[in-house]
Amino acid sequence: MRFETLEQLADICLKENKTIAEVMMEDQAKETNIPVDEVFRQMADYYQVMKEAVQKGLTGNTKSRSGLTGGDAKKVADYMQQGEPCLGGPSATAMAYALAVSEVNASMGRIIATPTAGSCGIIPGVFVSTQERFGWDDDKLVHGLFTAGAIGFVIANNASISGAEGGCQAEVGSAIGMAAGAMVELRGGSPQQAVHAVGLALKNCLGLICDPVAGLVEIPCIVRNGLGAVTALAAADMALAGVGSVIPADEVIGVMLEVGSAMPTKHRETGKGGLAATPTGRKLTKELVEQRRRKAKEAKQPPSDMN
Amino acid sequence: MRFKNVFSIIGPSMVGPSSSHTAGAVRIGRVARQLLGCQPEKAQITLFGSFAETYWGHGTDLALTAGLLNFDTDDERIPEADIEAEKTGMSMEWVQGKGNGPHPNSVKITLWAGENKAEIVAASIGGGTIAVYSLNGFDVQITGEYPTIAVTHSDSQGVLANLTALLSREDINIGYMDVDRKGRSGAAMTVFELDSAPAENIIKEMINQPFILEVTMIDLTQRS
Secondary structure, eight states: OOOSSHHHHHHHHHHHTOOHHHHHHHHHHHHHTOOHHHHHHHHHHHHHHHHHHHHHHHHSOOOOTTSSOOOHHHHHHHHHHHSOOTTOHHHHHHHHHHHHHHHHHHTTOEEEOSSOSTTTTHHHHHHHHHHHHHTOOHHHHHHHHHHHHHHHHHHHHHSOSOHHHHOHIIIIIHHHHHHHHHHHHHTTOOHHHHHHHHHHHHHTTTTOOBOOGGGOSSTTHHHHHHHHHHHHHHHHHHHHTTOOOSSOHHHHHHHHHHHHHHSOGGGBTSSSSGGGGSHHHHHHHHHHHHHHHHHHHHTTOSOTTOO | OOOOOGGGTSOOEEESSOIIIIIHHHHHHHHHHHHHTSOOSEEEEEEOHHHHHHHHHHTHHHHHHHHHTTOOTTOTTGGGHHHHHHHHTOEEEEEEOSSOOSSTTEEEEEEEETTEEEEEEEEEEETTEEEEEEETTEEEEEOSSSOEEEEEEESOTTHHHHHHHHHHHTTOOEEEEEEEESSTTSEEEEEEEESSOOOHHHHHHHHTSTTEEEEEEEOTTSOO
């Protein structure tokens, strides 16, 4: 790729009078030696999987294998039927859709990792709800995925997109920044504004630890996806309104790396600190271990003495 | 730059819940299956570290089983992989690994089918990316991200020259190559990560070269 930072990316866009999405598509085609239309087709396939996941999460059974989660997207959708949500309809819809996809993930359904499975709800939540609201065609949203991909690419190479490396800020935080920047471009904002949106969004996620109960991609991952979709919309609106990130987005990404590197191991996906280590977190973990032992006895599951 | 591809940021398409504990595990299973070269009759799976601790909630056991059945990471039959495995008659034995393993998410898989046996040690290192550390007892370093050929041969002069000449003749670029031998003049393994997949007749031609014992194609880039 021709860019390593968001500033370089925005400069290329400015010089060549292209969108971030166009630059990403062209660079991807060049890097992998695969024609642009084929690259586009693969992303279009991915967008269909995202839309299916939203539907599945709203209508299907999303009880997870652990039994800890499932059905929250439906709760939000039902609640919205009863009256005006505090957030307003469009944001609440994005939240419900993001929860839906994350619940599909937790219940072993098909999703697209964006950038990871743990943060797979935010981009589909923002994209699919906004598509319905503004009546956009699929191709427009597929372009948006390339914008999001370019932003994630810079974050991944300059900080991290792995909770084990950099905490939840690297997963959910990255997804929020990607969704916010993409939304700015989809609404007609400039590449510079999109980069500001990334900076604004990431600043609100710095320091977020990865502390899943029992090490599972469920608690608090799913609700963080729901709330992350709302933050992404808010950051996009700020940037579209002309609010800038005084600390440039690339420097905020630098902070993400600094904070992630300083994070104790127990707060990086080990399930040993944070919410996982609360009295309730520990109790749920213990119950799961016992439940598994029982099931292992019943079926020829992996041995019961594991753990 | 650790990431070079937009589809490693948006993607992979996968069955959840965890890119490392589920999608990565499917890919490791597929590598083992491809090394064996056919549907296994029996599998012994040893889990280490975080794989052993959290496999159940992440469906790592189902994911590894799915890989042994040659399912892809987004195959919707993954949640029922244990039932699918039973249908094929494959017997599964699960073992808790002693010690740490080479990575927090490691697994050793041994497979049998008739006279054939295959064994791999691999780890899921994040985002669905895997690292394979050992094939049939030989130390290797492969990722499964490229079409890969594993060649078992006797440790003799000229073997590598023959193999690389063959690939060069077919206009196939070698991205990475690794040799390990059990001892001087003993058995050796060479792995090639290639920029494009070789045709089947090239593999056959390789097997017919002097000193070659076995040639196996491992390619996760092909849809199952």
